[in-house]
Amino acid sequence: MSDFLITERAEMEARGWAELDFVLVTGDAYVDHPSFAGSVIGRLLEHHGYRVGLIAQPDWNDVEAFKVLGKPRLASLVTAGNLDSMLNKFTAAKKYRHNDDYSPGGESGHRPDRATLVYANRMREAFRDVPVIIGGIEASLRRFAHYDYWSDTVRRSILTDSKADALIYGMGEKQILEIAAALDKGQLRDRLPTIKGVCYMAKEIPQGKVVECPSYETVKADKQQFATAFRQQYLEQDPFIGKTVVQRHGDRYVVQNSPALPLTQAEMDEVYNLPFSRRWHPRYDAKGGVPALSEVQFSLVSHRGCFGSCSFCAITSHQGRIIQNRSHQSLIAEAERMIAMPDFKGYIHDVGGPTANFRHAACQKQNTMGACPGKNCAAPHACERLDTSHDDYLALLRKLRQLKGVKKVFVRSGLRYDYVLEDNNRQFVKELCEHHVSGQLKVAPEHVSNRVTEIMGKADKATFLKFKNWFETANKQLGKKQFLVPYFMSSHPGCTLEDAIELAEFLRDQGMTPEQVQDFIPTPGSLSTAMYYTGIHPLTGETVYVAKNGRDKAMQRALMQYKNPDNYKLVQEALIKAGRTDLIGFGPQCLIPPRPIKSMDKGKTDISKQHSTRSRSKTKMNDRGKISISRGKKRSFSSSKLRP
Numbered sequence: 001m002s003d004f005l006i007t008e009r010a011e012m013e014a015r016g017w018a019e020l021d022f023v024l025v026t027g028d029a030y031v032d033h034p035s036f037a038g039s040v041i042g043r044l045l046e047h048h049g050y051r052v053g054l055i056a057q058p059d060w061n062d063v064e065a066f067k068v069l070g071k072p073r074l075a076s077l078v079t080a081g082n083l084d085s086m087l088n089k090f091t092a093a094k095k096y097r098h099n100d101d102y103s104p105g106g107e108s109g110h111r112p113d114r115a116t117l118v119y120a121n122r123m124r125e126a127f128r129d130v131p132v133i134i135g136g137i138e139a140s141l142r143r144f145a146h147y148d149y150w151s152d153t154v155r156r157s158i159l160t161d162s163k164a165d166a167l168i169y170g171m172g173e174k175q176i177l178e179i180a181a182a183l184d185k186g187q188l189r190d191r192l193p194t195i196k197g198v199c200y201m202a203k204e205i206p207q208g209k210v211v212e213c214p215s216y217e218t219v220k221a222d223k224q225q226f227a228t229a230f231r232q233q234y235l236e237q238d239p240f241i242g243k244t245v246v247q248r249h250g251d252r253y254v255v256q257n258s259p260a261l262p263l264t265q266a267e268m269d270e271v272y273n274l275p276f277s278r279r280w281h282p283r284y285d286a287k288g289g290v291p292a293l294s295e296v297q298f299s300l301v302s303h304r305g306c307f308g309s310c311s312f313c314a315i316t317s318h319q320g321r322i323i324q325n326r327s328h329q330s331l332i333a334e335a336e337r338m339i340a341m342p343d344f345k346g347y348i349h350d351v352g353g354p355t356a357n358f359r360h361a362a363c364q365k366q367n368t369m370g371a372c373p374g375k376n377c378a379a380p381h382a383c384e385r386l387d388t389s390h391d392d393y394l395a396l397l398r399k400l401r402q403l404k405g406v407k408k409v410f411v412r413s414g415l416r417y418d419y420v421l422e423d424n425n426r427q428f429v430k431e432l433c434e435h436h437v438s439g440q441l442k443v444a445p446e447h448v449s450n451r452v453t454e455i456m457g458k459a460d461k462a463t464f465l466k467f468k469n470w471f472e473t474a475n476k477q478l479g480k481k482q483f484l485v486p487y488f489m490s491s492h493p494g495c496t497l498e499d500a501i502e503l504a505e506f507l508r509d510q511g512m513t514p515e516q517v518q519d520f521i522p523t524p525g526s527l528s529t530a531m532y533y534t535g536i537h538p539l540t541g542e543t544v545y546v547a548k549n550g551r552d553k554a555m556q557r558a559l560m561q562y563k564n565p566d567n568y569k570l571v572q573e574a575l576i577k578a579g580r581t582d583l584i585g586f587g588p589q590c591l592i593p594p595r596p597i598k599s600m601d602k603g604k605t606d607i608s609k610q611h612s613t614r615s616r617s618k619t620k621m622n623d624r625g626k627i628s629i630s631r632g633k634k635r636s637f638s639s640s641k642l643r644p
Contacts, residue, residue, distance in 0.1 A: 003277040004032050005042045006053035009069065021050040022180075023072040025119045026136075027088075027111040028081035028102040028292075029284060030056040032277040035296040037136055038079055041176055043274040050074075050180060056281070057103065060112045060119065066126040074183040076123035077176075078164070079136030080115035082292070084523060086150045089113065092519035093550075094150060104280075105287030114138075120162035131188060133179060134158070135168035141314050141525030143169050143199050143256060144233055144247050145216040147226070147533040149522040154220040154533075157247070157254045159199055166192055167199040170318060171304065173271055174260045196239065197260030202253050205246050211236055215248035223534040230530040231538040237317055240370030262305070262324045262367075269330035272301065278341065298338050299350035299412075300331055302396065306354040307362040307377040308416060310446075311457045312492065312520060312528040315354050321371040323361050328396055332403065339405040346407030348400060356413045357420065357428075359393040362386055374539060379418055379459045388423035394431065401435055411436045417443050417467035418459035429467075430474040437482050441471065444487040447495065448506045455494035455537065455544065456528070461506065486512070490556040491547045492520045493531035497578045500556040504571075504591055505583075507560065517560050519553065562591045 006012055006020065007030065022045055026038035034040055042052045053072075058065035081088075081102055089097060089108070096108070103110040112118040116138045123132055142158040159167045165188065168175045175197040182191035192200045205212060213229040214222075229247065233256075236242040242258035263271070278297055280290040303325035306315045331351070338344050350356075361367050362377040363385040377383050401409045411432065420428060432441070447453050448461040468484055475482045488503060507514065522529035531537055531544045547553050555577075558570035571592050575583050583591045 003279075004030070004281055005039070005046065006051075006069065007056070007281065007283075012053070012069070017051055019051070019070055020053045020072050021045075021074045022052045022077055023055060023069050023123075024052060024077040024079070025055045025058060025066065025123060026079050026081050027057060027085055027115040027119070029104050029110070029290045030054055030281040031290050031293050032279060032281070033293060033296060034272050034274070034276050034301065035082075035299075037082055037172070039276065040271060040274075041077065041079075041135070041172060043276065044173055044271060045176065045180060047270075047274055048177060048180070057110045058119075058122075060115075060122060063122055063125050066119075066122045071127045072130055074180065075131040075133050075165075076120075076127065078116055078119045078123060078132060078134045078139075078162075080119075080138035081111070081136065084138045084141065085111055085113060085115040086148075087521070087523055090150055092521045092553075099291075101292040102290065104284040104290055106291045107287070116142075116158060117162050120164050124163060131165040131183065132162070133166050133168060133176075134162055134164040135172050135176070137314075137318060139167050140169040140318050141523070143167055144213075144245075144254060145219050145226075145229070145249070146524040147522060147529055148524065149529070149532075154216075154226065156216050156249055157199075159201060159254055160249050160252075165200070168197060169199060169256070170197050170260050170320065171263075172197070172260075173263065173267070193255070193257065196257050199254055199256045202246075202255050203251075205253060206244060206255060209243045211243050211245045213245060213247050216250075217248075224536065227530060227534045227536040227538040227541075230527075234316070234527065234538065235373045237320065238370040238373065239320065239322070240368070241373070242370070259320060262320065262322045265325060265327050268304070268324055268326045272326055272330055272334060278338070295349065298341075298344060298348055300334060300348060300400075301353055302326055302331055302351050302393075303353040303359055306358060307366075307371065308355055308358070308379065309376045309457050310379075311455060311531070312489070312526055313354075314523060314525040316527075317525045319354065321362070321377070322366050323358055325359055328399060331396060332399060335400055335403055335406070339403065344405070346405060348406060348409045350410055350412040351397060351400060352411060352413030354414070355419075356411050356415050357390060357393055358416065359396070360387060360389070376457055378416065378422075379457055380454050382418070382422045386422060388419060388425075390420070390423055390425050390428045394428055397431075397436060408438070409436055410438050412442065414444055415441065418463045421463060421467055421470075426470060426474070429470050430477065433471065433474040433480060433482060434478050439481075440483050440485045442485045442487065443467070446487065446489045447492065447499070447503060449495070449499035449502050452492060452495045452499050455531070456489075456492060486514070487518060488514055488560055489518045489520055490560055491553040493528055493544050493546045495547065495556065496545050497547075497552070497555065497574055500559045501574070501578055501580055501583070504559040504562050505589075508562075508589070508591060513563055514560055517557060519557055559591075565596060568592060568596045 024042050032039050042054050045052045053069040099106045100108045116134050120132050120134055139158050144157055148155045178195045182188045211232050213232040214225040219226040219229050233245055236245050239259040239261045245256045246253045280293055303323050305319045305323045307321045309316055377386055445464040446456055446458050450460050453460050522532040532546050535546050537544050555570050555574035558567035561567055562571045
């Protein structure tokens with residue numbers, strides 16, 4: 001195999017290929033790395049004998065840009081890339097982002113809005129008789145009628161608008177190989193009802209165990225029915241016990257087969273052992289490459305899936321709740337390939353997945369009988385059957401840090417500290433602090449109000465404080481000065497102004513001034529988004545308060561950084577509105593003084609202006625709909641690495 005997939009006609013001719021079996025169109029720049037979905041699917045198909053070409057970020061205004069590799073023999077494959085294209089382009093305030101880390105030089109503007117729809121329709125225009133298969137996170141999370149934050153409407157399934165022949169949801173390896181085999185035999189339409197992890201359109205409801213949820217027209221008109229439909233879809237997201245789900249759109253049905261079975265360890269190893277060059281395509285060298293590669297180039301994905309089931313996270317609907325892991329041998333082999341690369345400096349930046357320390361299934365039952373529907377494994381309270389052992393993960397870290405050429409192995413993907421506490425594993429915390437933390441450990445309590453953490457599916461404040469004590473004790477014993485960096489979220493459904501003030505008081509009492517401030521963004525596919533749109537908790541039917549007004553959201557956000565002089569007026573307004581003027585004053589419990597404090601020196605500018613100049617921040621969004629704001633250092637995210 002070549003260092004890269006085919007991207008030009010000349011490369012086809014050099015191999016003696018007159019045509020390709022598949023042309024894959026992606027909204028990301030081409031980076032040949034296992035954290036980039038297009039590369040994984042392309043490499044896997046190539047490994048199984050298919051001829052694959054890739055068109056990265058084509059000019060969507062020109063159909064000729066979609067014909068550069070010729071007509072594919074079997075199908076056109078379309079993905080928006082590692083992020084939803086609307087999430088990639090707009091902030092929580094629906095303002096344009098200045099950067100796109102998945103584009104050459106970090107430039108924005110290289111992909112259209114709703115890229116999956118645009119690319120699919122262009123490929124259909126280019127080759128009318130060639131099947132179009134859509135996939136990736138944008139397609140996966142928009143497979144049913146869904147709330148779209150950017151247009152503030154309920155949109156139809158992306159399958160109907162794209163007019164694709166099939167939609168692959170989830171990670172896609174099993175599905176694409178089954179679809180390829182069916183296409184090769186001319187049997188796609190007949191085989192679609194039997195392929196797990198796909199959606200297709202049908203004129204009638206298929207036979208068998210089927211759940212029919214309220215139609216697109218119904219959920220668009222009635223928020224209660226939207227919540228009902230979401231609940232039905234949510235509870236069937238299990239590869240072992242999930243049923244077929246259908247939703248009528250007009251005179252046809254979107255049919256979702258049950259999710260694909262988890263990859264076995266051997267199958268996971270096969271995927272990650274493919275000959276990725278781990279580099280961006282040389283065509284991007286002149287622009288300095290593709291920024292998203294920097295965070296993952298020397299990182300290891302050890303597993304997929306997450307049984308944490310945070311309400312705001314779409315992992316449940318995309319990777320699933322059942323953990324799929326790689327063997328130690330596969331991970332060590334990949335690490336050795338990284339060590340041999342000329343740019344490797346001795347540091348493995350991360351070893352993890354959606355949640356770093358979830359290396360095995362929550363319980364043995366999940367491996368054969370699936371996850372319990374409607375029940376969370378870890379939070380807000382751990383299931384009595386939860387397997388909390390960290391032995392395998394710790395053994396893996398020990399092996400990796402002993403490799404010749406490795407100076408340090410870091411754990412930077414999210415760590416579930418409540419899971420560590422359930423294991424009562426102080427040794428893990430001590431070893432983590434001694435060998436795998438680089439000054440700071442990022443954790444995600446998200447909030448401290450019990451009412452909010454309950455809705456989020458997160459552990460409570462007491463759990464965070466207990467882990468904080470463990471972490472600080474371990475570092476004291478080691479003679480290290482290392483710090484926890486907690487992530488908190490504002491304006492999550494269920495969070496009132498009083499809850500936001502409770503969080504501000506907690507930050508005051510802990511002496512914390514968070515640089516990472518995150519606004520909730522309703523992204524398709526998550527439980528929290530359904531709550532945001534409907535004001536109803538779909539799983540309980542209870543009414544949920546939602547801060548939708550821009551001013552209300554701004555006040556919640558400002559309270560998290562109440563020390564910032566630029567936020568003074570918003571914080572003052574929030575405290576007065578909530579009847580908490582006791583927090584305005586000069587006392588030790590007060591959040592702000594009675595009036596803005598300015599410098600007495602006429603030769604100096606207002607303090608707030610000085611602060612504003614110092615704290616210009618860079619923003620980036622992950623694929624779960626949260627904004628991270630940090631000084632200086634950027635953070636990159638991919639669909640396989642999501643914060644828990």
